[in-house]
Amino acid sequence: MSDLINESPDSQSAVACPWCGAEDQVLGRNCGSCDRLIAGLPTWANAEAEAQVRAAAESRWRITTRRLALLGVLLFLAAFIGWLNFPFVSNPITILFKKPTTNHTSASSPGQWSSVGWDVQGTRYISDVARQPEGQSVWSKDLGNPTRSAPTVADGVIYIGGFFKAMALEVESGETIWEIDTPGQMEQSFAVAGDFVYMGLSDHRLLALDRITGETRWEYTAKFPITSSPVVADGMVYFGSSDGIVYALDAATGKKIWKHKLKGNLRSSPSISGGRFFASDTDGNLNILSARTGQSRFRFRTAASASDAAVVDGGLAYFPSGGRIFAVDTGARSKRGEFLFKKIWTQFYVWQIPGVPAPSSQRGERWRFAPERHASLGIAASPAVAPEALYYGDTAGLLYARDVTSREEIWRFQADDGIVSSPIILGDRIYFGARDGYLYSLDRSNGNLVWRLFLDAPIEISPVFAEGRLYIRTNDGLLHTID
Structure with a gap:
């Protein structure tokens, strides 16, 4: 029995009796104290x-x-x-701790032109106009040596940059309301939002001036000269400097909210649409950032320098580069490594390696257009964009109307010299200037000439419309008001 219980009791280690607790007992035998069997497994x-x-x-x-x-x-x-x-993914630090304190915008109200492209998308499109200008000159004012600062107009005041000065003029007479000295000639346009007028200077400063007095309310100093016209949206003022950095500041205080480094410089103006920031640069890129945080979403590349601002409407961003107009999907997003992969793919295709197919077009591109002639110069200025068509001119003097859906040409008009500035759309009319010195008014439906007015000097800056009148700057330094 003990063999079944334990094959070798002598070899077992001493244990304590589970019944009485006596120490030094042998497993498989009776306890020496209580005489009970200490059982174990074989x-x-x-x-x-x-x-x-x-x-x-x-x-x-x-x-x-x-x-x-x-x-x-x-x-x-x-x-x-x-x-x-x-x-x-939105930067939580910027979202939580760097908020604008107002919702100011430079988007124009009816009867005003408070941003360089009328609205913050840059469309230069006004759907309803009570009365169209008839081509009659009201007054002209000599602003001195010419610059490329287009006027902005708000509440009966014209704000414009001149040769080492910035001015506020009365719309009725052109009389000076206030004038300040600047460190260089003013090549950019201004933005008006709330009680401020915003302007960038060559001494690296962005100024917010009191609209009434011209006194500085706040200033922000960048590391390099300001090279773009400012735009104000959702309480933030956006602009760029010559080192390729774009900034977003609190429009009320001048406090920096974010900055972002582009590959090239922003020399025109940014556009804002759908919470996104659009900027074309001198390296030929269209940059799409988050307007709130400055984080990059997409970069569309072209082979030449972008010559003017991006215009955003209907889910597309239009911008001129290398004499062409490009239309890019505003919802496009970059994928890491995709550009390098396509560069290698394209090189293999150029080398005619067997089995390598033609590379696909760049992500985001919807279409592009180049004029039939003088394509090396081609289109220099941004288009004006309405919901159904866009309008743009080229250096050969042709103004085009193109359907935004079908991409088909609707009509074209031949001016006597090159068109290097953007047209504007006022209801059923198109207005633009050309290097021949004429201001043109066309029927928007068919491109027929309604009238033209000779202003004695080339027109290379886009017209603006406010207070029922057109305001035109010519290359001889004059500012004209047309009724």
Whole structure:
């Protein structure tokens, strides 16, 4: 019986009796104190139990390893997705702690022209006009040496830059309301929002002036000269400097909210639409950033320098580069490594490596257009954009109307010399100036000439419309008011 209970009792270690607790007892024999049997399992049973315990422990370890491996894979996938999408996740620091304190905008109200492109999208489109200008000159004022600062007009005042000066003029007479000296000639236009007029200077400063007195309310100093016209949207003023940095400041205080480095310089003006910031640069890129945080969403590349601002309407951004007009999807998003991959793909295709197909077009591109002649010069200025058509001129003097849906040409008009500034759309009319010195008015439906007015000097700056009148700047330094 004892052999069944324990094959070799003498070989067992001393144990305590489970009945009385006496020490130094032998497993499988009667206790020396209480005479009760101290039972135990046979050796083969102990071995089997130990094997089962080891197997269970190993099984638990295997399960844990699989779980750790699965967790590792999930973490890798989460990190990869985060790496791909990081630029599109809003910066929480900017969102929470760098908020604009107002909702000021330079988008124009009816009867005003308070932003360089009328609205912050830059469309230069006014759908309803009570009365069209008839081509009659009201007054002209000599502003001195010519600059490229187009007028902005708000509440009966014209704000414009001159040769080492900035001015506020009365719309009725052109009389000076106030004037300030500037460190250089003013090549950019101004923006009006709230009680301020905003302007960038060559001494690196962006000024916010009191609209009534011209006194400085606040200023911000960048590291390099300001090269773009400012735009104000959602309480932030946006602009660029010559080192390729674009800024967003609180429009009320001048406090920096964000800045972002572009590949090239912003020399025209930014556009704002749908919470996004659009800027074309001197390296030929169209940059799309988050307007709120400045984080990059997309960069569309062209082979030449972008010559004017992007215009945004209907889910497309239009901008001129290398004499062409490009239309780019505003919802496009960059994918990491895609550009390098396509460069390699294109090179393999150029080398005619067998089996390599033609590379696809660049992400985001919807179409492009180049004039039939003088394509090397081609289109220099941004289009004016209405919901159904866009209008733009070229250096050969042709003004085009093109359907935004079908992309088909609707009509074209031939001026006597080149068109290097944007037209404007007023109801059923199109207005533009040309290097021949004429201001043109066309029927928007068919491109027929309604009238033209000779202003004695080339027109290379876009007209603006406010208070029922057109305001035109010519290359001889004059500002004209046309009724």
